[in-house]
Amino acid sequence: EPEVTQTPSHQVTQMGQEVILRCVPISNHLYFYWYRQILGQKVEFLVSFYNNEISEKSEIFDDQFSVERPDGSNFTLKIRSTKLEDSAMYFCASSPGQGVFEKLFFGSGTQLSVL
Amino acid sequence: AQSVAQPEDQVNVAEGNPLTVKCTYSVSGNPYLFWYVQYPNRGLQFLLKYITGDNLVKGSYGFEAEFNKSQTSFHLKKPSALVSDSALYFCAVRAPYNQGGKLIFGQGTELSVKP
Numbered sequence: 001e002p003e004v005t006q007t008p009s010h011q012v013t014q015m016g017q018e019v020i021l022r023c024v025p026i027s028n029h030l031y032f033y034w035y036r037q038i039l040g041q042k043v044e045f046l047v048s049f050y051n052n053e054i055s056e057k058s059e060i061f062d063d064q065f066s067v068e069r070p071d072g073s074n075f076t077l078k079i080r081s082t083k084l085e086d087s088a089m090y091f092c093a094s095s096p097g098q099g100v101f102e103k104l105f106f107g108s109g110t111q112l113s114v115l
Numbered sequence: 116a117q118s119v120a121q122p123e124d125q126v127n128v129a130e131g132n133p134l135t136v137k138c139t140y141s142v143s144g145n146p147y148l149f150w151y152v153q154y155p156n157r158g159l160q161f162l163l164k165y166i167t168g169d170n171l172v173k174g175s176y177g178f179e180a181e182f183n184k185s186q187t188s189f190h191l192k193k194p195s196a197l198v199s200d201s202a203l204y205f206c207a208v209r210a211p212y213n214q215g216g217k218l219i220f221g222q223g224t225e226l227s228v229k230p
Contacts, residue, residue: 004158006158008193031216033217033218035220041217041222042205042220042221042222042223043159043205043220043223044220045218045219048216049219055216056216056217082190085210087213093159093218098210098212098216099212099216100147100166100209100212100216101147101162101164101166103149103161104159104161104218105161106151106158106160107127108156108157108158109158
């Protein structure tokens, strides 16, 4: 089965630094998502992206966050100035459509540690 | 607003015994319900979904889930647990298209199957 790939698997950064998390969604998928999971907590929606623009974003997705699909294959999440509380596992997901019957395909995640 | 709740943080089962992981939902409109599993150091993997039709849904790895409208529940079940089923299980509801279509997850239940 095709997979969503995420790099790096682990990222350690200093508070205040910028990080870019990278994802390669499944090639014929059209809808892209970022979720995060703080240790011991539930998986939280951050943002959805379709047709080169944000479809929806959560309250977590403030001005420090941005997403981009720079080249038609990669889908990136940028955090401009990281905070300690940004430490979490970040999951990228994609789906072929937005219908309620569509399942999301998730990557293995990037564990971000902000020191 | 759509939400799901998983009342148990952890479920312990002996190998060979039946298992149940509980999930209740709260939705406005029709519920579109999913179960995902997360193995250590892996992304979320789709198990099964309920969109409409039969209340008993069969999914991957021998799992099934029972949709109960009167009890607003969507419990995950397996007749005979395996040690390899030990993982983190997430119930999720899909928001309708006009509400962004995102997946909204429960807090997760850690299943531990002992030999």
